[in-house]
Each structure stands twice: as structure tokens, then as C-alpha cells.
Amino acid sequence: MFTRRQFLSHVSAASGIVATGSLWTEDDIVPATSVPLHHAGKVKSIIFYYCKGGPSQAHTFDKPRSVKDPALHPFSFSKSGQSGLEISDVFPALQNVADDLCLIRSGYGALATHNEGGIHIFTSASKLGASLGAWMLHGLGSGNRSLPGHVLLTGRAEGDNWALSDGEVLGGARSVGAGGLPPSLQAQVVRDLERPIANLDSRMSPAEQSRWLTELGELNSVFSKRHPHVPDIDARTESFLAAQRMQTAAPEAFDLSKEISNPSIRKRYGLDPQPTRSTGTKLLLARRLVERGVRFVLVPSMEVPNLEGGSGSWDTHTPTQVRGLIPNLATACDQPLAGLITDLKERGLLDQTLVVWGGEMGRGGPGHMNHNGSAFTWWMAGGGVRPGFAYGSTDEQGFTAVENPIHVRDLHATILWMCGLDYRQLNYNGVGLDTTCKVAKDIIG
Numbered sequence: 001m002f003t004r005r006q007f008l009s010h011v012s013a014a015s016g017i018v019a020t021g022s023l024w025t026e027d028d029i030v031p032a033t034s035v036p037l038h039h040a041g042k043v044k045s046i047i048f049y050y051c052k053g054g055p056s057q058a059h060t061f062d063k064p065r066s067v068k069d070p071a072l073h074p075f076s077f078s079k080s081g082q083s084g085l086e087i088s089d090v091f092p093a094l095q096n097v098a099d100d101l102c103l104i105r106s107g108y109g110a111l112a113t114h115n116e117g118g119i120h121i122f123t124s125a126s127k128l129g130a131s132l133g134a135w136m137l138h139g140l141g142s143g144n145r146s147l148p149g150h151v152l153l154t155g156r157a158e159g160d161n162w163a164l165s166d167g168e169v170l171g172g173a174r175s176v177g178a179g180g181l182p183p184s185l186q187a188q189v190v191r192d193l194e195r196p197i198a199n200l201d202s203r204m205s206p207a208e209q210s211r212w213l214t215e216l217g218e219l220n221s222v223f224s225k226r227h228p229h230v231p232d233i234d235a236r237t238e239s240f241l242a243a244q245r246m247q248t249a250a251p252e253a254f255d256l257s258k259e260i261s262n263p264s265i266r267k268r269y270g271l272d273p274q275p276t277r278s279t280g281t282k283l284l285l286a287r288r289l290v291e292r293g294v295r296f297v298l299v300p301s302m303e304v305p306n307l308e309g310g311s312g313s314w315d316t317h318t319p320t321q322v323r324g325l326i327p328n329l330a331t332a333c334d335q336p337l338a339g340l341i342t343d344l345k346e347r348g349l350l351d352q353t354l355v356v357w358g359g360e361m362g363r364g365g366p367g368h369m370n371h372n373g374s375a376f377t378w379w380m381a382g383g384g385v386r387p388g389f390a391y392g393s394t395d396e397q398g399f400t401a402v403e404n405p406i407h408v409r410d411l412h413a414t415i416l417w418m419c420g421l422d423y424r425q426l427n428y429n430g431v432g433l434d435t436t437c438k439v440a441k442d443i444i445g
Helices: 004-011 114-123 132-140 206-226 233-254 263-269 274-291 319-346 408-418
Strands: 045-051 077-080 085-088 101-108 150-153 188-190 296-300 353-359 362-364 370-372 376-382 389-391 401-403
Touching: 045 132, 045 274, 045 319, 085 101, 085 389, 101 401, 101 408, 114 132, 132 150, 132 296, 132 408, 150 274, 233 274, 263 274, 263 319, 274 296, 274 319, 319 353, 319 376, 353 408
Parallel strands: 045 296, 045 353, 101 389, 150 188, 150 296
Antiparallel strands: 077 085, 101 376, 353 376, 362 370
């Protein structure tokens, strides 16, 4: 029998256990399922496609009623589906699933600077706060204790020579962090789609690992009895056990080989064309993760080539950027998102999975080129949201939310409500959400 110190010295060399255990960095492990809901909610998982830079609502999903300079608005809009939702023609595939979309055209309260706006749009707090994914995981608990419950997917698919970045969330770790909640609720970042989680392979056999972990539990049990004032020992033991479980669960969850050998899946997610390859791969992976109980998957947009020279993100300030970037940015996500919605529906998962599209702010001023926190558009699909519906509206120019304005914090409260979580009852060691939030129940079907 080893002493506890000897055991930890030996097990620290076992790459498949301790390194992966860093996924659970907090002494409080995410609880298992069966966390009681505050009320009936349909959403069990969220897939959020984040448009880095702040997409122009007037060129995508909120056509302004008054346009002074048509040259700055080169894209037409079409009434789509039986619902007749007006959607920009840069999204032909999403036009085909318009009857599944709920357009939120009256968002406001965003911070009109990028990093601060990124933190704010994901935490609804201008100062350090917990991200939406962290709150969801805290409230619902883990849907699969062998996988991280909150995941940020970056990276590019193999063979992608088109995208010019891996994708990132403005605001960095604070945007996807746990704030005042246990750090175990922060997003697990996946940067390499070929080897998504490092250090899963162990030099020990499964039998050896089980023996080591049994002895660790026994040693920690003795230590806990001697030192009852140190409450984190059992949680640390669980983090090792969780890492061991992940050695089996993660490779299977991230293995796309069978999926991508299916021609219909390749077409549905756009896995062959260069512009959609990486986004399609990540959204397909996101679907596999939510199928297996992962709560929140965040997929950020990537920088793309500008048709008129250069490259960039949704941060379009000039006519050249509008004309050259928006078509490519839309192409990158259009077919993959439409394919995701269709796939979830066919698998019976759309009712319990909420798909979200949006950025950290909108656009305003002449030509919709300036940063704008007074109007932005998001859309949602699935999860019990009202389909084929446009909520709220902006003024004639599309610069300010005027009908049914919905603040950033109200969007968070509404999303959490659809998960069965009442923002007024979410609290951890005195950390909670803004109690002035309002749930936009009109968007809930």
C-alpha cells in the first residue's frame, strides 16, 4: 500500500488521468442529472453559432424599411417559407428552413466595443460574471458525467485552406468563464478537431488505472476522516474518476469517421466545399455532443477572405467589407446551420436543442457600418421557441429597437427559462443574475 504522497507522485506521471482531470478544475464537481427544474422546460442542450464582430442586422435578418443609399445595401431580401419571414438572399439554405426560425429583431443593451461586448453578450454583465453556458450547466447539471458539459469548438477541419482563422470569442476566457460560479463550469476549449482533447491516452492499462484509483479513494477516505475541515478531497477523487471515464467516452463522441463516410451527411453539413468545411464539421460535432448529453456547445465564426481583397470578420465598417465579407461569412454558416436544424429535427432532437445565431452587437449609422448597442438581431430554432416568427422591430432605418425591445439580460433570462430555470432562483454563494430581467414569453411556442 502506498502512502497518499507516494500515490500522487506516481499518478501524476499517468498522462491519461491527471492531465485530463484539469477539465474539472474546481473542488465542486458538476452535479449529475436529476437536478430539479424550477418549472417545465424543453431545452436540454444549446448550440450557439457566434458571429464574431457584430453582424449587420440590415444585411442579414432585419431589412430596414427606409434605405437612403441603396448602394450600401446590395443584398435583396425574400419572403421565405409559409411564414413569409424576410431573410437576406445571402442565406438561401436558411431561407429553406425559415419556418423553424424565430427572428429576434429588437435586441438592445449590447456594449458597442468588441471585447467588452463579447463579455457582456455572453455574461449579461458589464463586469465579471458567469457565462450563459456556465449558468445552464449549473442549473441543469451534467447530462453526461463522462464528457465536459460546456464546450467551445474552435479549430479548422483537415484540408480547409479557405478559412483564415480558427474562430474565437471576443472577450476571451471571461466570455466563456464561470465568473463567481465553480470554475468547473467554464467552457472546455477544443482547438484541434483531429485530437480534440489532449492527454487522453494513458501509459497504464485500464486495470492498473482502476487499481490506482481505488487506492486513491481509500487514501483520501482516511485523510478526510482525519481532516474533516478539508471538504475538497472527495471531489478531487471524483475528478480523477471523471477523467478515466472520459478516456472511453471522448474518443467515441469526437469520432466523425462513420458520419463523414455518409454522402448525405457530407452534403447536409457542407463538408466538401472549402467555405463550409470547417463550420460544417464543428456543427456536426456539436450535434454528436448534444446527442450525448453535453449542455452548451459554442461555435465561433472564423475570419474569411474578402471578395474585394483582404479578409475579415462580421465587423464590417466599409462598403467594401459589406460587399466582400458578408457573402462569404454567410456562405460559411448558411448550409451547415440549415443542415444542423434539419438533422436535429429528423433525429427528434430539435424540440430539446436550442440553436442560436448572433453576435456581440449590431450595426448602425449611415450604411449600418458603425458599432451599435441599440439594435441587434439574433435568431433561434428548436427548444420550444416559436417557429416561423419575427419578434420585435426596429425604427425605419433599423438603428434602434422600438417594438418589444429585449435587453441582453432578458435574452439570457428567456433562454434559461426555456431550460426550465428561473433566473430569480439561480444563485451560488451570493452570485446570481440581475433580478430586473424579463422573460420574453411571446417567443416561446
